[in-house]
Amino acid sequence: MQRLFITSENLKILVANLKKSCDEFIAPKKEHLDDIVFADTKNDHAELLNYEGNSVISPRAFLLPQTEELFEIKSVKNASFSPIEDKKKRIFYGLRPCDIKALTLMRSFFSGDFIDLPYQEKYERSTFIALACNRLCCDEAFCCEMDAGPVAKEGYALQLVAIAKGYLVDVGAKEGRQIVRENKKLFTKAKAADAKEAAVTLRGMTKGRKRIDYKKLAKIMKEDKLKPSVWDDIGLRCVVCSGCITLCPTCSCFGIADRLDGDSGTRFRYCDGCPYAGFTRMAGENTPFPLHKDRIRRFFEHKLNIDVERYGTPSCVGCARCIQTCPGNISIRKFIDTV
Amino acid sequence: MKNEYLPIKAVIEKVIVESPDAKTFILRPIDKTNHMLKHKPGQFVMLSLAGYGEAPFTYASSPIKDGVFQISVRRVGILTHALHQLKEKDIVGVRGPYGNTFPLAKIKNKDILFIAGGCGMAPLRPLIQYVFKNRKDYGRIEIIYGCRSPKDIFYKEEIKSWANNPNSSVHLTVDEPDQAWGGTCGVVCILLPKIKVNPKTSLVFLCGPGVMIKFAIKDILKLGFKENNIYASLERYMKCGIGKCGHCYIKGKYVCLDGPNFSYAQMKELGIDS
Amino acid sequence: MITKRVLTTCPYCGVGCGFYLDVRDARIVGVIPSKSNPVSKGYLCVKGWHAHEPIQHPDRLKKPLIKENGKFKEASWDAALDYVAARLKQIKNKYGPDALAVCASARCTNEENFLMMKFSRAVLGTNNVDHCARTCHAATVAGLNQSFGSGASTNSYDELPFMDCILIIGSNPTEAHPIVGWRVRTAIDNGAKIIVCDPRKILVAESAYVYIQQYPGTDIALLNAMINFIVTQELHDKEFIAKRTEGFSELWDAVKDYTPESVEDVTGVKAELIKQAAKLYATSKRACIMYSLGMTEHTVGTDNIIAMANLAMVCGHVGREFSGLYPMRGQNNVQGACDMGALPNVYSGYQPVTDEAIRKKFADAWRVNLPAVKGLTLTDMIYKAIEGPLKCFYIIGEDQVRTDPNTHWIEQALDSLEFLVIQEIFLSETAKKADVILPGASFAEKDGTFTCAERRFQRVRKAIEPISGKTDGEIICEIAQRLGYTMESDPEKVCDEMASLTPLYTGVSFERLEDNGLQWPVPEKNHPGTPVVHLGKFIRGLGKFIPVRHKPPAEVTDKEYPFILSTGRMLFHYNTGTMTTRVANILREYPRNFVQINPADAQRLGIKKQERVMVRTRRGELKVAAQITDKIKPGVLWMPFHFSDEPTNVLTNNAFDPVCRTGEYKACAAKIEKI
Incomplete structure (x- = not known):
């Protein structure tokens, strides 16, 4: 892997150059007061790299929005449908390693025998520039424990690591090499001292935080060795707000519905998932997951057990967004600690 | 890349009334090169009625040459209600085929027992047709079919013809007989003593209401059939048909990809004791 | 593509959550909460x-509709507004201004409500203006005003997680006000002890320290018994009573016979439980009462509120931080619509229309003569429509046919009118009865403010252009213009006008609301707002104990109708469901109405799970599915009211509270039959 250095001033020039090459430049931005959200900053230049806390929503919202049109229904009577294409080139800038890991996981999920075109089409045209974390974004976060921080291992074109006088740059995928080639003058070779500084910072963040043994965790969950009271307590807390599945950077489930205005309209998909009883309810009121606790269990098991079996890593990246938005104070982190 | 969610057009070529609340639709995809027709027994198709959405239906016919396929639909919900209003020449959207197929290699040279209840005959029909088409490749074939009343029996003429095959028999039973009914009355399980296949080596295929499957499996296990030789189609709420939307997910399996046909051994692993 | 995030306030319940609308081009694709x-x-x-x-559902009304020969025909804005103005003028000339009435909307912004009440008073010349607070928290305004001098929440949400004890009565925070429910959850996690009094064992009751399952309509007996026990056990706050209140001896006269034992039969609650609850509430250092429509929607609604105020004052749990009464308001801006004077008796900030000096202030500012007599309440408007004197009704954003009790009665009233104008975003049942429908704008299409249940003004911001082309405020102003009166429609200027005329909100302006909003009273330009009211001194001076006694509901059970039917809100839906039934997964979660019944009752009647049954009252009948659950008290039935196709309010009773005129939704006699 190539390791380069860029000064903060040159990074600004790089950003300006990158903006010219894309349709949307998606970066963290401060909205009202201290709210950080990912937004298109191509024109307002409000992108931020140094901010407190995690972004409210994950950048997933740009690849799999809360509601998204799948295709147009031209005519109900003739069953005539026409695709909606998204050919935009997007650059994602300043993504945290947890979100990078999540997007990569979602990409594997949306490919396979059948390809989810709406996601894949956008993902393949996107470039991801990661920003390694030099401090924990919030008290609840546990990315280091879930093997999702403080640096991204794959899935980025460039990864920035902040040091005192600028940024170290890890060059990842081929888009990364291309960016460097096109902006050669802005980069210098990283010095050993800089690399050491970065390593110290990162070590500071991971100090006292051990990667959990997620294989063991998966096994305990699979063998159902938990006290029933753990699930009972969760059952009393869930109020089916759907916040967890909407903010989770790896949740990908959706529902599909038609919206018609006369003889034409659209078929769209919307964020959907485990907390809803109706998500699995079949005709005749037969619900395979009748209780709140069954449904949250399905949610946790998928992330912490099934995906470990399937992808070799849990699909919870420890970003803590679900914890911070749960009106029942359910914490997947506390749950993991209990297990 | 292909947008897997986009249906293609299919014309309703014929509508056959199967029972008071079920119809069979013969559909002709407009695009003849489409792989919609290259389906195998056990697979399903997603049918779109714009405005009502989409629902999965198992192919009710074995792959036939003349560019059409069939689905049999019982009127239960909003979409099926709307579908029943459609007539010949109307157009619907279809995509597929999706799902796994019955284990065709495994059944070669074996005795086979089919147990169907009500509209559960539809998913089994392609396999039955397939087996009879290649009759010499299989051992004894027994078909048990139970319905609520004689009116509710699907594919009446065809079922009669199945019994004419060598080394095969068809047993029917109804819950509520009418005056003309001379046959057996009661649940499908009461026909089990009549079957003449070897439980140790035979395969069983079941499809029907959940309760029926539950009791039937219990009884056939008692007769000595093996758990991994018993296959049933699982019904789950599904939206995409291609393993993405998550509705039909159970313990790491997607019914639409890994199923809908599972052996009883697999079902037990998924925590579904029918 | 233009992407933007527009910060605004949630349009559903009265909690007042803040979120961004995620706008891509002109489409709103999602919601992002604001931390x-x-x-x-x-x-x-x-x-x-x-x-x-x-918001952008294809069912939205986009063009004005005028009814011709019983059928709606699309019309241009000019044609529709000209027609409405002409008819209003004609009716006013023929019958006088009091033949007209305006129903303002708790769904619209403060500024629009201010315009509606101004329109009614200054343009039409009548005080006949009211809104749906009449069917929810009018009792709170009437009751708390008498006891404390202000009819709103006494404290703020953020005190809740630090309470030692929360008494929740007639309120289901988890379902009806979930983000307040989150604070209750946090309080429990912090060690607070919760008392829940509800005929249904709601979710918080599962985590409650004491759970009391009283019969609907017996709350005063229960509360008086608690006061009785507290005083007999000497657990009351004598210093507080002496220094800050008046009328304690009159109260004691009224409650001295309400021993916990004596109310066992009427409430269906064991005396021991009442004692436990009373002791816990009285001896906790930080204790508050949270209530909602389970208390107000009774013929004794106002008395219910007074009984709670009495209990709070007896224990000194009001008038300081970490105490008080939390009336959980049902609608996004029902607090604001009251505050803005969309009520028949007051201008904005609860300034009486009968006060000459105040009337002169408004008359001078608006350069018109203003009517001096109180107008009709919504409840009385319905009566007057049937009796004849009320000829014309201008309803904005409300579906009376589905929300008011006894549907057939409301339909009769609307059918009796000469002219009915409805301003709506979807074609509601009420709108179908209109002569003219004017397509309004949703919360995402306008600027303005909402006031939530903790008296906090918060900004509402425009994310997309009005789908119909006009906001509700603009529509009213254009009609006013056609009637010869010019009103400013710019929301920021309306807000300034309102602040200049209302001492309670003097310091309110868009600029000052920008960051975190403001909690009223805001009596001066730079006043920081008031998180806790009645600190040190009640607004009325001394807190007043008003003796109240138990009265049974207007309709009690008998042989023919042996069940008490209560109604309420559920988590997934909102009011008549016009919005929530247009959300795919919310509709899927609960697509149809149902009735809850205790397993013992169900078994006795041979009713099976999910079986369709007939629920009958003296006013109507409805076929619904039976939901059998041990969460409900035997002898009680409960139904949600969200389903327009299976409307629960054909069953409910339109008997009303004599003071605040709120209907008795929460208790009527019913029977349930197999079909």
């Missing part, structure tokens, strides 16, 4: 998370 919002802090409920879905 820095002081009310919701990054939390939302299922309705809030899907607040974007109904």
Whole structure:
């Protein structure tokens, strides 16, 4: 892997150059007061790299929005449908390693025998520039424990690591090499001292935080060795707000519905998932997951057990967004600690 | 890349009334090169009625040459209600085929027992047709079919013809007989003593209401059939048909990809004791 | 593509959560919670998370509709507004201004409500203006005003997590006000002890320290018994009673016979439980009462509120931090609509129309003569429509046919009118009865403010252009213009006008609301707002004990109708469901109406799970599915009221509270039959 250095001033020039090459430049931005959200900053230049806390929503919202049109229904009577294409080139800038890991996981999920075109089409045209974390974004976060921080291992074109006088740059995928080639003058070779500084910072963040043994965790969950009271307590807390599945950077489930205005309209998909009883309810009121606790269990098991079996890593990246938005104070982190 | 969610057009070529609340639709995809027709027994198709959405239906016919396929639909919900209003020449959207197929290699040279209840005959029909088409490749074939009343029996003429095959028999039973009914009355399980296949080596295929499957499996296990030789189609709420939307997910399996046909051994692993 | 995030306030319940609408081009594709919002802090409920879905639904009304020969025909804005203005003028000339009435909307902004009440008073010349607070928290305004001098929440949400004891009565915070429910949950996690009094064992009751399952309509007996026990055990706050209140001896006269034992039969609650609850509430250092429509929607609604105020004052649990009464308001801006004077007796800030000096202030500012007599309440408007004197009704954003009790009665009233104008975003049942429908704008299409249940003004911001072309405020102003009176429609200027005329909100302006909003009273330009009211001194001076006694509901059970039917809100839906039934997964979760019944009752009647049954009252009948649950007390039935196709309010009773005129939704006699 190539390791380069860029000064903060040159990074600004790089950003300006990158903006010219894309349709949307998606970066963290401060909205009202201290709210950080990912937004298109191509024109307002409000992108931020140094901010407190995690972004409210994950950048997933740009690849799999809360509601998204799948295709147009031209005519109900003739069953005539026409695709909606998204050919935009997007650059994602300043993504945290947890979100990078999540997007990569979602990409594997949306490919396979059948390809989810709406996601894949956008993902393949996107470039991801990661920003390694030099401090924990919030008290609840546990990315280091879930093997999702403080640096991204794959899935980025460039990864920035902040040091005192600028940024170290890890060059990842081929888009990364291309960016460097096109902006050669802005980069210098990283010095050993800089690399050491970065390593110290990162070590500071991971100090006292051990990667959990997620294989063991998966096994305990699979063998159902938990006290029933753990699930009972969760059952009393869930109020089916759907916040967890909407903010989770790896949740990908959706529902599909038609919206018609006369003889034409659209078929769209919307964020959907485990907390809803109706998500699995079949005709005749037969619900395979009748209780709140069954449904949250399905949610946790998928992330912490099934995906470990399937992808070799849990699909919870420890970003803590679900914890911070749960009106029942359910914490997947506390749950993991209990297990 | 292909947008897997986009249906293609299919014309309703014929509508056959199967029972008071079920119809069979013969559909002709407009695009003849489409792989919609290259389906195998056990697979399903997603049918779109714009405005009502989409629902999965198992192919009710074995792959036939003349560019059409069939689905049999019982009127239960909003979409099926709307579908029943459609007539010949109307157009619907279809995509597929999706799902796994019955284990065709495994059944070669074996005795086979089919147990169907009500509209559960539809998913089994392609396999039955397939087996009879290649009759010499299989051992004894027994078909048990139970319905609520004689009116509710699907594919009446065809079922009669199945019994004419060598080394095969068809047993029917109804819950509520009418005056003309001379046959057996009661649940499908009461026909089990009549079957003449070897439980140790035979395969069983079941499809029907959940309760029926539950009791039937219990009884056939008692007769000595093996758990991994018993296959049933699982019904789950599904939206995409291609393993993405998550509705039909159970313990790491997607019914639409890994199923809908599972052996009883697999079902037990998924925590579904029918 | 233009992407923008527009910060606004949730349009559903009265909690007042803040979120961004995620706008891409002109489409709203999602909702992003705002972590820095002081009310919701990054939390939302299922309705809030899907607040974007109904906005651009194809069913939205887009063009004005005029009814000709019983059928609606699309019309241009000019044609429709000209027609409405002409008819209003004609009716006013023929019958006088009091033949007209305006129903303002708790769904619209403060500024629009201010315009509606101004329109009614200054343009039409009548005080006949009211809104749906009449069917929810009018009792709170009437009751708390008498006891404390102000009819709103005494404290703020953020005190809740630090309470030692929360008494929840007639309120289901988890379902009806989920983000306040989150604070209750946090309080429990912090060690607070919860008392729940509810005929249904709601979710918080599962985590409650004491759970009391009283019969609907017996709350005063229960509360008086608690006061009785507290005083007999000497657990009352004598110093507080002496220094800050008056009328204690009159109260004691009224409650001295209400021993916990004596109310066992009427409430169906064991005396021991009442004692436990009373002791816990009285001896906790930080204790508050949270209530909602389970208390107000009774013929004794006002008395219910007074009984709670009495209990709070007896224990000294009001008038300081970490105490008080929390009336949980049902609608996004029902607090604001009251505050803005969309009521028949007061101008904005509860300034009486009968006060000459105040009337002169408004008359001078608006350069018109203003009517001096109180107008009709919504309840009385319905009576007057049937009796004849009321000829014309201008309803904005409300579906009376589905929300008011006894549907057939309301339909009769609307059918009796000469002219009915409805301003709506979807074709509601009420709108179908209109002569003219004017397509309004949703919360995402306008600027303005909402006031939530903790008296906090918060900004509402425009994310997309009005789908119909005009906001509700603009529509009213254009009609006013056609009637010869010019009103400013710019929301910021309306807000300034309102602040200049209202001492309670003097310091309110868009600029000052920008960051975190403001909690009223805001009596001066730079006043920081008031998180806790009645600190040190009640607004009325001394807190007043008003003796109240138990009265049974207007309709009690008998041989023919042996069940008490109560109604309420559920988590997934909102009011008549016009918005929530247009959200795909919310509708899927609960697509149809149902009735809850105890397993013992169900077994006795041979009713099976999910079986369709007939529920009958003296006013109507309805076929619904039976939901058998041990969460409900035997002898009680419960139904939600959200389903327009299976409307629960054909069953409910339109008997009303004599003071605040709120209907008795929460208790009537019913029977249930197999079909």
